[in-house]
Amino acid sequence: GLVPTMGFLHEGHTSLMQRAGKENDKTIATIFVNPLQFAEGEDLSSYPQNLEKDISECEAIGIDLLFAPSSEEMYSQPILTSVQIDQLMNSVEGASRPTHFSGVATVVAKLFNIVGPCNAYFGEKDWQQLQVISTMVRDLSFRVKVLGCPTVRQSDGLALSSRNAYLSLEERKAATALSRSLQSASENVQAGETSAAVIKSQIIDEITDEALVTLDYVEIVEGSSLIRIDQISEGARILIAAKVGKARLIDNADPYFGIK
Numbered sequence: 272g273l274v275p276t277m278g279f280l281h282e283g284h285t286s287l288m289q290r291a292g293k294e295n296d297k298t299i300a301t302i303f304v305n306p307l308q309f310a311e312g313e314d315l316s317s318y319p320q321n322l323e324k325d326i327s328e329c330e331a332i333g334i335d336l337l338f339a340p341s342s343e344e345m346y347s348q349p350i351l352t353s354v355q356i357d358q359l360m361n362s363v364e365g366a367s368r369p370t371h372f373s374g375v376a377t378v379v380a381k382l383f384n385i386v387g388p389c390n391a392y393f394g395e396k397d398w399q400q401l402q403v404i405s406t407m408v409r410d411l412s413f414r415v416k417v418l419g420c421p422t423v424r425q426s427d428g429l430a431l432s433s434r435n436a437y438l439s440l441e442e443r444k445a446a447t448a449l450s451r452s453l454q455s456a457s458e459n460v461q462a463g464e465t466s467a468a469v470i471k472s473q474i475i476d477e478i479t480d481e482a483l484v485t486l487d488y489v490e491i492v493e494g495s496s497l498i499r500i501d502q503i504s505e506g507a508r509i510l511i512a513a514k515v516g517k518a519r520l521i522d523n524a525d526p527y528f529g530i531k
């Protein structure tokens with residue numbers, strides 16, 4: 272069982288590790304803050320790290336092997352190859368971060384080849400990333416089974432993220448607007464609303480009310496292709512990104528399920 276991460280572990284990560292431990296004879300976790308997936312001006316240099324604490328956490332969970340390479344080890348030669356996935360990489364989060372998913376897919380392809388055939392665990396928290404990796408595995412016949420795992424949240428709904436460490440106390444409170452708006456949108460869909468435009472504008476209003484939160488996008492898409500839809504039906508996914516102070520946060524939900 273393989274669990275790739277960028278470290279600064281929280282319960283979202285450890286839920287993946289625990290599941291991998293239950294479902295496999297041996298577990299490998301990786302910690303690598305992958306420069307390829309950060310664009311100029313993003314938070315590569317300030318990304319939170321605490322390798323000592325992460326190592327103890329992995330030991331406590333019973334991870335058999337932790338791979339935490341340096342950038343020099345991963346990219347000892349300039350990297351000329353990259354993984355590109357048409358459509359899936361350019362929409363939604365990819366429209367805001369045009370080089371991001373190619374960087375993710377390329378490093379995950381490397382990790383899959385380093386580790387070999389495995390079950391690989393990814394969080395639904397990064398919904399589009401999960402679709403990107405699943406599509407890459409299918410298209411390029413990796414001997415990997417990709418398993419998506421539910422988003423772990425704090426009791427007030429905020430999705431756990433290493434980037435939550437950037438938030439001040441006030442920003443931390445305001446950040447609940449993301450999950451709150453996803454939940455109230457989901458309740459409306461469950462009550463019968465199917466217009467994506469109506470649900471989107473409801474979310475925009477709710478997030479705009481929160482002065483410390485600046486919405487980047489809200490998109491309603493078919494969950495696996497990430498293609499925008501006008502009418503919400505089974506398989507739809509609502510994705511949000513917003514800036515809260517220094518942190519850029521993302522969240523998503525299946526409107527027929529909500530954030531619970």
Ligand code: AMP
Binds near residue numbers: 287422
């Ligand atoms: P990261 O270290 O942020 O790259 O995340 C590593 C893995 O943990 C990815 O598969 C993420 O989707 C997953 N992950 C991050 N946050 C959460 C969360 N709150 N719940 C579940 N999985 C998560």
